[in-house]
Amino acid sequence: EAGVAQSPRYKIIEKRQSVAFWCNPISGHATLYWYQQILGQGPKLLIQFQNNGVVDDSQLPKDRFSAERLKGVDSTLKIQPAKLEDSAVYLCASSYWTSGGAAYNEQFFGPGTRLTVL
Amino acid sequence: AQSVTQLGSHVSVSEGALVLLRCNYSSSVPPYLFWYVQYPNQGLQLLLKYTSAATLVKGINGFEAEFKKSETSFHLTKPSAHMSDAAEYFCAVSGATNKLIFGTGTLLAVQP
Numbered sequence: 036e037a038g039v040a041q042s043p044r045y046k047i048i049e050k051r052q053s054v055a056f057w058c059n060p061i062s063g064h065a066t067l068y069w070y071q072q073i074l075g076q077g078p079k080l081l082i083q084f085q086n087n088g089v090v091d092d093s094q095l096p097k098d099r100f101s102a103e104r105l106k107g108v109d110s111t112l113k114i115q116p117a118k119l120e121d122s123a124v125y126l127c128a129s130s131y132w133t134s135g136g137a138a139y140n141e142q143f144f145g146p147g148t149r150l151t152v153l
Numbered sequence: 154a155q156s157v158t159q160l161g162s163h164v165s166v167s168e169g170a171l172v173l174l175r176c177n178y179s180s181s182v183p184p185y186l187f188w189y190v191q192y193p194n195q196g197l198q199l200l201l202k203y204t205s206a207a208t209l210v211k212g213i214n215g216f217e218a219e220f221k222k223s224e225t226s227f228h229l230t231k232p233s234a235h236m237s238d239a240a241e242y243f244c245a246v247s248g249a250t251n252k253l254i255f256g257t258g259t260l261l262a263v264q265p
Contacts, residue, residue: 039196068252075162077243077255078197090250126196132251139185139204139247144196 037061039145041127047151053115056148060108060129066090067104068142069112070126078126084110085133114150122152155180157227157244159256167264172216172231174259176244179225185247186227188218191258192240200242203227214238239263 040059048054060067066085070078081100083090086107095102099118104110114121124147132140160175178184185204189197201212208220214237218229227244244256 066251070253075257077245077257078253079255080252083250083252091252128197130251134250139202140251141199141202142251142253144198146194146196149194 039127039129039143041125041145041148043148044146045149045151047153048117050119050152051116053113054117054150055111055113056125056127056150058110058112058127058145060110060127061143064129064131064143065107066130066132066140067110068128068130069102069110070128072124072126072147073120074123081112081125090134117150117152119152122150124149155184155246155248155254157186157246157254157256159244159259161259162257163260163262165262165264166234168236169233172229172234172238172261174229174242174244174261176218176227176229176256177225178227178244178246180246186218186220187245187247187253188212188216188227188229189243189245189255190240191243197243200229234261234263236263236265 069081072078081095082092082102084104102112126147127145128142130140130142156179158177187202188200201210203220211217245253
């Protein structure tokens, strides 16, 4: 079974530029998550999709970050304009979880995209 | 609100020694708890999980953790460290929508 795919693996940009990350979840997984992992910290959820709907985006800085999962499969996370503090690893994960279903389903993580903002 | 606290951002052990990584949780409901491992430049891999069944949970690579409600703890242990165990370890609790709330991580170094 193929795992969660992410691209690019590494990205270096200047502040105020824009950047986009792509994630393809495991086939059949309804829920997709984007986490931000700043150096020295644990991952923090930015946004969670169930199919093509948003379940939780309470910690997404909506003035500069946007995300979409238009067809309920792959997803794109965008930052525009980037700030120095956006330097982090952006992790995508997916799971079978759906609201109203089991209380817990394992999340599977991709390798991440390491963003450096200069 | 749910949270986890990992005590010790860096732990160093000798090869063959006991590994003990500490995690305490805060939750208003019975928690689901997890330990993940992250190797350099890789994503997170699930080591083990507690989902309200047995309080002693066995995971991959010889790791285990014990859920202690009275101490609100979920410490990770391994009897004998191996060089390949060097990595960063994250404790996490699952929120209402299956999202994960992570601790700040513990970097484990294994000395030869």
